Amino acid sequence: MVPEQNEFFMDPNRCIGCQACVQACSECETHKGYSMIHLDYVDRAHSIQTAPVVCLHCDSPTCAEVCPADAIKKTADGVVQTALKPRCIGCNNCVLACPFGVPKMKTEFKLMMKCDMCYDRTSEGLKPMCATVCPSQALFFGTREEIELLRPRSVATNQFRFGEQTITTKVNMMLPKSGKAEYVDVTAAMSERGSGKTISLNILDGMYNEEQSQ
Secondary structure (H helix, E strand, O other): OOOOOOEEEEOHHHOOOOOHHHHHHHOOHHHOOOOOOEEEEOOOOOOOOEEEEOOOOEOOOHHHHOOOOOOOOEOOOOOEOOOOOOOOOOOOHHHHHOOOOOOEEEOOOOEEEOOOOOHHHHOOOOOOHHHHHOOOOOEEEEOHHHHHHHOOOEEEEEEEEEOOEEEEEEEEEEEEHHHOOOOEEHHHHHHOOOOOEEEEEOOOOOOEEEEEOO
8 A cells, every 4th residue: 555654646747748657657667668747838838838638546536436337446545546457348438538638548458547646666665657757846745844845935725626627636736825726626727818929931941930810
């Protein structure tokens, strides 16, 4: 089991897009050479900012709840596992249901594969591969006391709100302490206004032209 004092913390603000976590994850012996973590571009048209996406290991995992074959199991210490090969029927229910877009269907294996927090390592007290190699510590695995010492201006939360629904997770997200937010409002960005800029492609010379939208 994962030692109770060890927790997983994710701080997207510190991600530098180096892909070290992606490469390290693919080297995990249980992943068949595939990475179970990926990087999302926050606003690729206007920024190079990236954010790591790992399984947040929900207390009530939707992926497991919608699985008709009972192929997705959660361990006693709260880690949601990759689908069991003998049970997975490749229906993609879990892929569609996850509010964080984490599960991925590997068609070549006819199997859903996702981050299992390197359970073969963390259950032995070792760090997940991604947290081991992250140079900016955007992914951190350790005690709450350690992260509070390293991030005095940040606070950890494992509450994610989707409208009226709140999802509690095993993985923590780091937020600015000044914001005093007790949870991450995932759908709040839907009401944000755009940057007021558009990117157009000039086909003739292959150059990008940035224009102020009217």
